[in-house]
Amino acid sequence: MKIIIAGNGKMGAALTSQLTAEGDDLTLIDSNLNVLESSEESYDIMVVHGNCASMDVLIQAGVKEADLLIAMAGADEVNLLCCMTAHGLNPNIHTIARVCNPEYTDQIYVMRQMFGLSMAVNPERQAATEIERLLKYPGFLKRDTFTKGRVEIVELRIDKKSKLCNVALNDLDGIVKCKILVCAVLRDGKAVAPGGNFVLREGDRIYVTAFTNILTLLLKNLGILTHKVKRVMICGGGRISYYLAKQLQNSGVQVQIIEKDQERCRQLSAILPSACIIQGDSTNQLLLESEGVSSCDALATMTGLDELNMIISLYGNSCGVPQVITKLGHIKNADILGDLSLGSVISPKELCCNTIVQYVRAMKNQAGAALTVHTIADGQAEAMEFYADERTRNCGKPLKALKLKKGVLVVCILKGAKMEIPNGDSYFNVGDIVYVVTGKEKSIYQLNDIFE
Missing domain, CATH: 3.30.70.1450 (Regulator of K+ conductance, C-terminal domain)
Structure with a gap:
């Protein structure tokens, strides 16, 4: 299938990697020549240098013969214009645009046909939704849903105190006392498809298939105490934090957001009047302590820097925060994260891809x-x-x-x-x-x- 990816940032690069592995015929458009040359050297793809919303550039990229255009440029407006132009040049093309600005949410839905959009994606909103779902079941590192929420694959880490440590899969029924299936185990950075005689060890991350209505029972029988989240501290005031705060407030959860930029704090105060907005540096230990990090129910680190998120999450874990969620956007090699106490790791890029x-x-x-x-x-x-x-x-x-x-x-x-x-x-x-x-x-x- 002939696919054009417009924009080679984090999302575009991740898609290029995945879709070339699936054998698709890719053409990449970007205004940064160095980025294009790097991608061309790494993958067997065509590249076009220029503005992806330009009609001439799209024609040069073969838009009239393409099956799909994926617009992943940094600006929503460029992505929308790119899809609109592509659809005008090729009415049969499918188009996907990344649109992140909350102000455009309703507009995109109402004007979808006018923009020539087959689908709009919002990585930040997806990430916020995923975090909210994790907060409903403290104890799971990750939750993936099927059949409109009736079946899930959940991720659990086996520590030395876990009831599952040193237990063979054949013996799980007597411990969990509910119907589950361990479908994969991540051990020492490598995924394993386990058999019945496979023995779980400390440090394993297991992926369990279960019905959504028994997740509470599963956690209870494993001795993982859960309680309703009442107060969440969010470090970083970006779009994910906005979407997350809005969703949590609708559920009656108290939200604190720590953001360094004064102007962004003013914006958040205006659009989230019920949230507690604190201007300050979330890496400041004294600030976190004074705002009650050790007594909050959950800590979500959502700054724009992966390194800061990891440091704050490690500190939150050392303070005994019951649930820690870490956003990572750039880390490619997950092996180095295996032994770090980062709680649940969320990647907007991966969810969107x-x-x-x-x-x-x-x-x-x-x-x-x-x-x-x-x-x-x-x-x-x-x-x-x-x-x-x-x-x-x-x-x-x-x-x-x-x-x-x-x-x-x-x-x-x-x-x-x-x-x-x-x-x-x-x-x-x-x-x-x-x-x-x-x-x-x-x-x-x-x-x-x-x-x-």
Whole structure:
């Protein structure tokens, strides 16, 4: 499929990496020649130097023959003009634009056709929504949702006090006392597809498939005490902090935002009148102590610098904050984060990329495409949701009789209103929803791709 990526910042670079790995024909547009040359050396792609909203530049990039344009420039207005121009030159092209300004939220929805938009993405808003979901279940490092919230894959870290430490997966039922499936384990930076004899060790991060309605029971049976979050301290007053504060206030949560820039503090005070806005340096230990960091229910570090976020989160963890959430935007190698007490790590870039890659896969295979795609285990595995239709092979056959590709695991089957964590005797039929976890190196575009 021919795809044009307009803008080669963090998001554009991440998309270039993912989509070239999937075999797509990419053309990259950017006004920074050095950035283009670097991408051209790293990937087998075409590059065009210039303004991505310019008609001449888009024509040079092959917009009239392209299937999809992804506008990821730094300015919302440029992205919208880019999509509008591309659609005018090629009415059949699909367009995706990154639009981050809260002022445009309603406008984009109402004027979507006028802008020629197939989809708008907002990484900051996605990140805020993900953080709010994590705050509802302290104890989980990450939550990925399927079937409109009925099934989830949650991430847990095994520490030396955990009830699961040194326990084989075959013996989990007697401890958790509810139906779950450990679909992946991250050990020493490497993802493992565990068997029943696999023994969990201190430091492992496990990915558990469970029904959403038993998550509270799961945490209770593991001895992970949870309480309703009443006060959240947010370090950094950017867009994610704004979206998050707004969502938390709607849920009755008290919000404190610490922001260094005086003008930004004034803006936040005007648009978030119920929040407590503090002007100051969030790396200042005395300031954090005076504002009650040790007594808050959760700390979210949302500054623009990954290094600052990591330092503040480590300090918050040392103060005994029950839940710490760290935003990281630039860290490429997740291995170095493994032993750091950063709590839940949120990457707006990764969340947005997953949404776009899912759209691209759906375009390639309109009929049998994945309904949902999530990246887990630090990007080493994917969890996908498929609809079994008339073309799906092996319907009605027990899983133990199927020859699945190596590293592929069926983790859940939804039969109408009934959900099932499968065993060897389980099967799926036409009309069922099937959930699959696979290594990232496997190209799974439709359900039939899981079979040998």
